[in-house]
Amino acid sequence: xxxxxxxxxxxxxxxxxxxxxxxxxxxxxxxxxxxxxxxxxxxxxxxxxxxxxxxxxxxxxxxxxxxxxxxxxxxxxxxxxxxxxxxxxxxxxxxxxxxxxxxxxxxxxxxxxxxxxxxxxxxxxxxxxxxxxxxxxxxxxxxxxxxxxxxxxxxxxxxxxxxxxxxxxxxxxxxxxxxxxxxxxxxxxxxxxxxxxxxxxxxxxxxxxxxxxxxxxxxxxxxxxxxxxxxxxxxxxxxxxxxxxxxxxxxxxxxxxxxxxxxxxxxxxxxxxxxxxxxxxxxxxxxxxxxxxxxxxxxxxxxxxxxxxxxxxxxxxxxxxxxxxxxxxxxxxxxxxxxxxxxxxxxxxxxxxxxxxxxxxxxxxxxxxxxxxxxxxxxxxxxxxxxxxxxxxxxxxxxxxxxxxxxxxxxxxxxxxxxxxxxxxxxxxxxxxxxxxxxxxxxxxxxxxxxxxxxxxxxxxxxxxxx
Numbered sequence: 001x002x003x004x005x006x007x008x009x010x011x012x013x014x015x016x017x018x019x020x021x022x023x024x025x026x027x028x029x030x031x032x033x034x035x036x037x038x039x040x041x042x043x044x045x046x047x048x049x050x051x052x053x054x055x056x057x058x059x060x061x062x063x064x065x066x067x068x069x070x071x072x073x074x075x076x077x078x079x080x081x082x083x084x085x086x087x088x089x090x091x092x093x094x095x096x097x098x099x100x101x102x103x104x105x106x107x108x109x110x111x112x113x114x115x116x117x118x119x120x121x122x123x124x125x126x127x128x129x130x131x132x133x134x135x136x137x138x139x140x141x142x143x144x145x146x147x148x149x150x151x152x153x154x155x156x157x158x159x160x161x162x163x164x165x166x167x168x169x170x171x172x173x174x175x176x177x178x179x180x181x182x183x184x185x186x187x188x189x190x191x192x193x194x195x196x197x198x199x200x201x202x203x204x205x206x207x208x209x210x211x212x213x214x215x216x217x218x219x220x221x222x223x224x225x226x227x228x229x230x231x232x233x234x235x236x237x238x239x240x241x242x243x244x245x246x247x248x249x250x251x252x253x254x255x256x257x258x259x260x261x262x263x264x265x266x267x268x269x270x271x272x273x274x275x276x277x278x279x280x281x282x283x284x285x286x287x288x289x290x291x292x293x294x295x296x297x298x299x300x301x302x303x304x305x306x307x308x309x310x311x312x313x314x315x316x317x318x319x320x321x322x323x324x325x326x327x328x329x330x331x332x333x334x335x336x337x338x339x340x341x342x343x344x345x346x347x348x349x350x351x352x353x354x355x356x357x358x359x360x361x362x363x364x365x366x367x368x369x370x371x372x373x374x375x376x377x378x379x380x381x382x383x384x385x386x387x388x389x390x391x392x393x394x395x396x397x398x399x400x401x402x403x404x405x406x407x408x409x410x411x412x413x414x415x416x417x418x419x420x421x422x423x424x425x426x427x428x429x430x431x432x433x434x435x436x437x438x439x440x441x442x443x444x445x446x447x448x449x450x451x452x453x454x455x456x457x458x459x460x461x462x463x464x465x466x467x
Contacts, residue, residue: 008093010101010297013059013071016395018050020061020068028088035125037160045073045086058082060105062089062098066391069093072102074109077118078148081170082110084119097289099127101297103135108266108298111173120152123167136262137169173263178240180271183222183229191231191242192219194256198241201257205287205315217311227251228275232268243268245275247382250282269298279321279386281379285309286316295320303387304372319372321379321387347385347461348434350424350441354454356412359392359421367448374444378426383437387424418455434458 013021022044029041053059053073062070070089077083084106089098110117119137122128129139140149149168157163183191195218199211206214222229227244234240241264244252250272255264273280282300284291296302300320309315378384393411400407424441428434438456445452 007064008069008096008098008296009063009066009301010060010098010105010299011063012057013050013054013061013068014395015051015054017061017068017071018047018054021045021050021071024068024071024088024090025086027090027092031091031127032122032125035122035165040159040161043159049073049075060102062093062102064093066395070098070102072106074106077152078146081116081118081146082106082113083148083152084117087119097293099131100135101293103132104266104294104297105299107135107171107173107263108270110171111263111266111270116173117171118149118168120149120156120166120168123165129167129169132169132171134261135171137171140168140170171263173267178232178234178264178267180230180232180243180268183231183242187231187239187242188219188222190239191222191229194239194242195254197257198254201260202290203285203288205285210313221252230268230271232264232271240264241268243272245272247379248276248280249379250280253282265294266298269295273322281319281321281376283310283317283319283376286318292318292320295322298322301388304375305368306372306376307369317372317376319375321375346428346430346434348426348428349459349461350426350438351420351457351459352422352424352441352454353418353457354421354452355417356393356419356421358452358454361451364449367445370444370448374441378437383427385425385427387422389422390420393419421454431460434460 025044026042029036029043033041050059050073053075058074058076060072061068070087070093072087073085074082075085084103087099087102087106089096089102107117117137118140119132121132145153145168153163153166153168156166192215196211196215199206199214203211221227221244227246230243230245232240232242239256240259241253241255243250250269253265253268253272255268269280280300282295283306284295286292286305300322302318303321304319306317306319307314309317375384375387396411398409398411400409426434426437428437435458438458442454442456445454
């Protein structure tokens with residue numbers, strides 16, 4: 001199972017990504033010539049710091065064709081804050097929104113830990129303090145500096161930075177200053193108004209006629225019980241945004257234009273993840289670049305595409321999925337009912353094997369369209385729990401135990417005739433039903449990509465109830 005081709009991807013750094021970090025730092029540093037000391041422009045993060053951060057899950061990379069072109073590094077300098085020690089994007093890939101996506105990902109990671117995010121930056125460089133301010137960071141006054149941040153600023157002075165031009169900033173999750181609650185009938189009118197304001201600010205591909213036609217449909221949907229509606233409001237009861245959730249999918253998420261870029265969307269996504277049984281899905285208008293980038297920055301991957309929206313209108317949808325974030329645990333109270341004792345639903349793992357050279361082939365558009373519809377249908381039916389494609393074996397490693405010894409073998413594995421190219425985790429009431437779903441998946445490929453050859457291995461997961 002393959003991912004749709006995308007130029008950029010944000011991901012946790014792999015060991016093989018580390019040699020690319022220093023060249024990115026040095027290239028990005030030249031943009032600060034005349035602002036930072038010349039000696040600082042030649043500094044790079046020590047290798048041992050990078051290795052430790054990569055091992056701890058505190059280093060993220062922006063990838064272009066699987067090669068790092070940007071990164072974000074977090075240091076834990078104090079217990080209640082993640083310090084954004086370094087964030088750089090290679091100038092050749094600037095103005096693509098990668099910096100914004102990296103910062104947002106760090107903020108969500110910190111939010112999941114219950115932490116704030118801190119950083120130090122130039123006060124008067126346009127892509128420094130003004131950039132972070134737009135993303136919801138606020139200046140920390142000198143009197144409010146923690147000992148750890150004061151030491152960071154003092155260390156910068158020792159390296160030759162002008163203290164008058166440096167500033168410390170902090171981002172706090174809106175979830176800490178606001179609350180998510182179920183929508184009430186009294187919220188209905190305000191939600192429709194917010195939806196229209198948000199759409200006009202972000203959905204530039206819609207015409208006035210489109211907006212007018214959609215308004216009553218949205219109003220009716222908000223009154224239905226098919227979707228659970230939630231609102232995010234400030235401490236002063238100001239409506240910041242709203243969320244529609246059903247069947248482990250975000251059915252709608254809109255933010256007041258005056259509060260975009262301040263973490264409100266991330267707070268609602270985090271709430272949706274708490275509601276989800278496992279992975280979280282969302283359909284995004286393909287023409288809405290900001291929304292696609294937003295969800296990608298939070299770890300969602302494109303798994304399919306539909307040429308029209310749910311109403312058959314000519315607005316293509318990208319089907320995106322995010323697996324359970326690292327360190328996330330669902331409360332026992334919300335354990336999926338179909339995994340509890342006394343029920344007959346079982347989980348099956350589908351392993352899709354194919355020749356590795358198929359990764360370099362052009363994927364037919366018909367397959368992308370039908371795969372998008374397949375994934376969307378199975379998710380909404382509660383059948384598909386999670387699915388994703390796997391990176392090539394050139395990035396893989398085998399840890400083998402043989403004759404009492406542990407050995408490592410780096411990919412690629414040229415001797416392998418077939419490799420595992422992807423997986424899907426599904427729910428099924430019986431073995432026959434699981435085979436039916438796997439057959440439907442394989443038949444989809446046969447119909448839309450005749451040259452493709454694969455094998456779908458179906459394995460029931462231990463611990464399910466008897467069929």
